Amino acid sequence: MSVNLQTPIDYLKGVGPNRADLLRKELGIHTYQDLINLFPNRYIDRTQYYKINQLQRNNADVQVIGKITSFKEVAQKRGKRLVATFQDDTGTMELVWFRGQKWIKDSLKLNKTYVAFGKTNWFSSKFNMAHPELELLEDHEKNMRSAMQPVYPSTEKLNNKGITNRVINKIMQQLFIETKGRFTETLSDNLRSELKLINKQSALFNVHFPKNQELLSRAQFRLKFEELFYIQLQLIIKNLIHKSKIKGFPFNQVGTYFNSFFKNHLPFELTNAQKRVLKEIRADLGSNAQMNRLLQGDVGSGKTIVAFMSMLMALDNDFQACLMAPTEILSVQHYNGLLEWCNELNISIEILTGSTKTSKRKIIHESLENGELQILIGTHALLEDKVKFKNLGLAIIDEQHRFGVKQRSKLWKKNALPPHVLVMTATPIPRTLAMSVYGDLDISIIDELPPGRKAIKTVHRYDKNRLKVFKFIRDEIDKGRQIYIVYPLIKENEKMDYKDLMDGYESISRDFPMPKYQTSIVHGKMKPADKDYEMQRFIKGETQIMVATTVIEVGVNVPNASVMIIESAERFGLSQLHQLRGRVGRGAEQSYCILMTSHKLSANSKTRLETMVRTNDGFEIAEVDLRLRGPGDIMGTQQSGVLNLKIADIIKDNDILQLARHHAKSVLKIDPSLALPENQVFLNTYKQLSKFKNIWNYIS
Numbered sequence: 262m263s264v265n266l267q268t269p270i271d272y273l274k275g276v277g278p279n280r281a282d283l284l285r286k287e288l289g290i291h292t293y294q295d296l297i298n299l300f301p302n303r304y305i306d307r308t309q310y311y312k313i314n315q316l317q318r319n320n321a322d323v324q325v326i327g328k329i330t331s332f333k334e335v336a337q338k339r340g341k342r343l344v345a346t347f348q349d350d351t352g353t354m355e356l357v358w359f360r361g362q363k364w365i366k367d368s369l370k371l372n373k374t375y376v377a378f379g380k381t382n383w384f385s386s387k388f389n390m391a392h393p394e395l396e397l398l399e400d401h402e403k404n405m406r407s408a409m410q411p412v413y414p415s416t417e418k419l420n421n422k423g424i425t426n427r428v429i430n431k432i433m434q435q436l437f438i439e440t441k442g443r444f445t446e447t448l449s450d451n452l453r454s455e456l457k458l459i460n461k462q463s464a465l466f467n468v469h470f471p472k473n474q475e476l477l478s479r480a481q482f483r484l485k486f487e488e489l490f491y492i493q494l495q496l497i498i499k500n501l502i503h504k505s506k507i508k509g510f511p512f513n514q515v516g517t518y519f520n521s522f523f524k525n526h527l528p529f530e531l532t533n534a535q536k537r538v539l540k541e542i543r544a545d546l547g548s549n550a551q552m553n554r555l556l557q558g559d560v561g562s563g564k565t566i567v568a569f570m571s572m573l574m575a576l577d578n579d580f581q582a583c584l585m586a587p588t589e590i591l592s593v594q595h596y597n598g599l600l601e602w603c604n605e606l607n608i609s610i611e612i613l614t615g616s617t618k619t620s621k622r623k624i625i626h627e628s629l630e631n632g633e634l635q636i637l638i639g640t641h642a643l644l645e646d647k648v649k650f651k652n653l654g655l656a657i658i659d660e661q662h663r664f665g666v667k668q669r670s671k672l673w674k675k676n677a678l679p680p681h682v683l684v685m686t687a688t689p690i691p692r693t694l695a696m697s698v699y700g701d702l703d704i705s706i707i708d709e710l711p712p713g714r715k716a717i718k719t720v721h722r723y724d725k726n727r728l729k730v731f732k733f734i735r736d737e738i739d740k741g742r743q744i745y746i747v748y749p750l751i752k753e754n755e756k757m758d759y760k761d762l763m764d765g766y767e768s769i770s771r772d773f774p775m776p777k778y779q780t781s782i783v784h785g786k787m788k789p790a791d792k793d794y795e796m797q798r799f800i801k802g803e804t805q806i807m808v809a810t811t812v813i814e815v816g817v818n819v820p821n822a823s824v825m826i827i828e829s830a831e832r833f834g835l836s837q838l839h840q841l842r843g844r845v846g847r848g849a850e851q852s853y854c855i856l857m858t859s860h861k862l863s864a865n866s867k868t869r870l871e872t873m874v875r876t877n878d879g880f881e882i883a884e885v886d887l888r889l890r891g892p893g894d895i896m897g898t899q900q901s902g903v904l905n906l907k908i909a910d911i912i913k914d915n916d917i918l919q920l921a922r923h924h925a926k927s928v929l930k931i932d933p934s935l936a937l938p939e940n941q942v943f944l945n946t947y948k949q950l951s952k953f954k955n956i957w958n959y960i961s
């Protein structure tokens with residue numbers, strides 16, 4: 262009989278209650294299974310030894326053989342540190358401890374030969390190693406050394422409490438002894454032989470105790486594949502269930518509204534991307550399943566007309582449609598934009614927001630319920646229970662990152678069958694990531710801007726160039742243009758940020774005095790009505806300069822604004838910078854984005870600024886963003902499994918992800934309910950999967 266892998270980790274020889282507690286708290290390891298699935302971050306060569314004069318300033322983990330010749334205590338800001346001089350025949354370096362000094366001093370022996378292992382730092386013209394692993398050379402030589410010793414994820418606390426990498430290594434060995442290395446296979450024989458994947462036991466063994474480079478690579482490949490395969494399998498099944506279970510209203514005909522708009526009122530030729538996306542939407546709406554589609558398109562790519570034409574499809578089939586936007590300003594803009602087209606087509610349209618008067622509200626509620634009203638635009642106000650449609654067929658959500666999944670599902674309940682849902686976002690998600698994050702949404706992409714757009718010119722300027730920048734602003738205003746100046750606002754730093762904003766506003770008002778210049782200011786602490794008033798002044802062109810925090814980020818359209826100045830640009834994330842830049846470049850004039858920063862820039866900030874200067878392509882920017890920040894900060898990832906990846910890397914292992922998705926799809930295509938005997942293993946694993954949150958809790 263094999264050992265039950267759900268056995269609590271306390272039972273493993275060498276662990277005990279204290280260590281078990283730490284492993285649970287620090288690494289989330291509760292059971293034997295969790296421990297097996299603690300995969301090394303990297304491997305180091307423990308057969309190599311360095312002389313002190315061979316050390317490089319690269320922070321690598323190395324082993325050095327030498328003797329401790331003296332100890333000293335050095336006072337520092339808080340407490341003191343213990344420093345040992347460590348010497349070999351080529352030079353000296355320092356070993357440093359910030360904690361546990363007494364114990365260390367008592368247990369180490371002067372002038373005995375040790376092997377010191379750890380990360381080297383270069384400090385005060387000397388190499389040092391903080392909290393090294395030390396072993397007497399004579400003990401060291403008794404143990405077998407691996408050229409690929411795993412380094413496990415750890416935390417400072419674990420290290421401080423003595424659960425070093427060496428200890429984890431030891432308990433891992435113990436685990437393999439107790440389980441005899443027997444683990445249940447979790448991929449089918451077919452799939453394994455097709456892809457030449459090594460079996461589960463061999464993979465787990467070699468990932469923890471690699472026999473050689475080749476076996477290590479194959480072990481990693483197999484485990485990464487498995488991890489991604491089951492995430493994909495899960496997502497695809499979810500999507501299939503959705504499509505088969507949740508019926509939608511079939512919009513059978515393309516009718517008069519759509520055709521007449523297309524033939525007589527189209528204000529411009531649609532781009533190929535817009536046409537393609539409309540076809541995708543049309544196909545969804547014509548089927549029996551409920552549409553649940555994400556429309557991605559960079560700012561200015563023309564999502565609005567796609568939304569409008571989709572609404573016409575609903576109206577042509579005697580359904581109502583609604584469009585929800587995150588702010589009042591945006592709702593008004595949408596309403597004004599669509600009103601023109603609706604008038605031409607004789608379609609009734611209304612707007613409902615928090616500030617809609619009660620009397621007006623009543624009229625809207627009534628006409629919605631009796632079906633006279635065809636299109637409703639608005640904010641969250643649309644979600645209120647009082648808002649009842651006669652027959653809502655299509656709900657569109659603009660700029661989705663301001664809305665949560667909950668709100669999406671609230672819209673679903675606005676009709677007997679859920680309406681079709683189209684979610685539009687201008688925050689591009691890298692295709693690869695979108696695929697694994699939005700398993701339950703189908704995705705359409707507008708990857709082409711309307712013709713004749715002038716690319717926004719982006720430059721990076723230091724604060725000391727401010728006078729030149731002001732001159733540039735003056736020149737642009739003289740040409741009749743309008744200017745945005747945006748300040749960062751970060752919660753933790755709110756007070757300082759508001760001060761910066763107000764200082765900036767004052768200095769702008771001084772350099773651009775009334776009455777020649779008019780300056781607006783908008784920020785989150787203002788009352789909505791005041792914000793709106795200032796915003797409207799800018800939209801109408803009564804003010805030339807808009808000083809603001811990021812509240813203007815989403816969707817605002819002022820075609821005459823041609824310059825976006827971003828202050829302290831190094832403090833913004835890439836996608837936010839890109840969103841802000843998207844506020845300009847909406848009119849016929851050449852537009853500019855000026856990124857102002859101080860001189861001190863981190864490598865990461867430099868990359869962000871360089872990327873902004875180099876490209877206007879939202880998808881390229883999203884890829885860089887993903888590389889810089891990791892998937893954790895990209896919207897939507899929190900809800901998907903990609904964050905809990907234990908061995909695969911969503912970016913680096915993209916090819917494996919594609920492969921896994923391809924095979925998950927093919928398996929389900931032939932056998933959607935996983936009923937075939939050869940797919941039992943997938944079914945069993947999948948069933949386990951619904952029980953546990955973390956993928957690796959079931960894959961063993």
Ligand code: ADP
Nearest residue numbers: 529530531532559560561562563564565566711
């Ligand atoms: P977004 O995708 O950011 O919502 P909009 O739908 O607001 O973009 O479109 C931005 C601008 O481009 C609008 O002024 C719109 O009228 C215009 N536009 C959209 N599609 C086209 C097209 N195919 N040709 C020319 N202009 C277009």
Ligand code: MG
Nearest residue numbers: 564565659816
């Ligand atoms: Mg828009």
